[in-house]
Amino acid sequence: MQKLIKTLALSLLIISLFSLPLLAQDRKTVTIAVGGNSVDSAKDLANMYMEKNPDINVEIVETPSSSTERLDLYLQFFEAKSSKVDVYTIDVVWPGILADHLIDFNDYGAKKIVDKHFEAIIENNTLDGRLIALPWYTDGALLFYRTDLLNEYGYDGPPETWDQLEEMAATIQAGERSKGNQDFWGYLWQGNAYEGLTCDALEWVASHGGGQIVNSNKEITIYNDQAIKAIDRAASWVGKISPPAVTGLQEESSRHIWQNGNAAFIRNWPYIYSLGNSEDSVIKGKFDVAPLPGDEPGMSASTLGGWQLAVSKYSQNKEAAVDVAMFMASEEAQKYRAIEESYNPTIKSLYQDEEVLESSPFFEDLYGVFMNAVPRPSTVTAPNYNEVSTSFFQSVHSVLTGEQGAREALGNLQYEIQDITGFEIK
Numbered sequence: 001m002q003k004l005i006k007t008l009a010l011s012l013l014i015i016s017l018f019s020l021p022l023l024a025q026d027r028k029t030v031t032i033a034v035g036g037n038s039v040d041s042a043k044d045l046a047n048m049y050m051e052k053n054p055d056i057n058v059e060i061v062e063t064p065s066s067s068t069e070r071l072d073l074y075l076q077f078f079e080a081k082s083s084k085v086d087v088y089t090i091d092v093v094w095p096g097i098l099a100d101h102l103i104d105f106n107d108y109g110a111k112k113i114v115d116k117h118f119e120a121i122i123e124n125n126t127l128d129g130r131l132i133a134l135p136w137y138t139d140g141a142l143l144f145y146r147t148d149l150l151n152e153y154g155y156d157g158p159p160e161t162w163d164q165l166e167e168m169a170a171t172i173q174a175g176e177r178s179k180g181n182q183d184f185w186g187y188l189w190q191g192n193a194y195e196g197l198t199c200d201a202l203e204w205v206a207s208h209g210g211g212q213i214v215n216s217n218k219e220i221t222i223y224n225d226q227a228i229k230a231i232d233r234a235a236s237w238v239g240k241i242s243p244p245a246v247t248g249l250q251e252e253s254s255r256h257i258w259q260n261g262n263a264a265f266i267r268n269w270p271y272i273y274s275l276g277n278s279e280d281s282v283i284k285g286k287f288d289v290a291p292l293p294g295d296e297p298g299m300s301a302s303t304l305g306g307w308q309l310a311v312s313k314y315s316q317n318k319e320a321a322v323d324v325a326m327f328m329a330s331e332e333a334q335k336y337r338a339i340e341e342s343y344n345p346t347i348k349s350l351y352q353d354e355e356v357l358e359s360s361p362f363f364e365d366l367y368g369v370f371m372n373a374v375p376r377p378s379t380v381t382a383p384n385y386n387e388v389s390t391s392f393f394q395s396v397h398s399v400l401t402g403e404q405g406a407r408e409a410l411g412n413l414q415y416e417i418q419d420i421t422g423f424e425i426k
Contacts (some may be wrong), residue, residue, distance in 0.1 A: 030059070033085045046059075067195040068192075077312075091305075137307030138306035141303055158290035186265065204231065219424055331349070338359070
């Protein structure tokens, strides 16, 4: 009997050893392209998913932080019909550019979850009835300000106008430098020549009453006195209340300066709130948020931001990829990111969630900022938005660096956009 048991045990061991490679082969791998400040939380979500789904391996493919460089990389993958990436994180303005390369989530049962998300974002991600991306998080830019420094220099609250911001930034900057901190600046923003500058510049233009680059009637409207005033104003900040290097700053590089305590104000996205309050942050508990200023009170403007999850039509594991994307867009995943990293959920119910509001109390107060943000003209200029945006931010960048004035730059820009789109100049 003992001999029989030993024989059976040995047989089972041999079977299990030969089965291991087969089990490994059966385990599917889903790859997700993520970049910038979302990489760490994406890894967390991947681990959460794999704990529940041990038969699926989720790998993160890190991509450039610059959204412009990331889009260029995606286009290379899609042109090659590459199956290297299954799930893509895509900017809110990319659906019209990438639609032909992405699956329709409606074919995989997504209709049962779309009502949980903000309708405007679902509409943004739907082209010709095809839901080509699931909302991951939404965004609106905010003004972050040092409450301790405003109090110290006698200010009752944040600025409502750009004139007020300029005066406050200059005063605090001079005061902090007189104490010996020559690295201190009044105001930080994103001035590098990339998609982020399109966001910043659209806010400047809209907050001065300068309208859009292209309006909903497909008319080119960027060449106007208010837009010229806005861009010239921003150029005047460089080297005065903003560092000369601001023309090379992006979200993360500007955040590091801010979080090291070397700025009074910064324009950035909500994700920096939790980072600024981390244990190792020198500004923990010393800042708050407000709407961005306007040319006059009540003219604040914030560019609509946010990222989506899309599945490549060239994926060899479409069903598994869809399941991973649906999890990452789920209430559980969005709540985790809202609490841990201050990302704005696209699921409406989370704005009444006590745990979410406890971690990011400004969500409730600035709800209107997030939901009524200024859209980029991605739909009206599709499929040429990327070219339009590139022409816009390059023109603005040339003004910021002193190569030309805003009147000349925007005057030339309108003809560049006409060549790209064929639209009329208004």
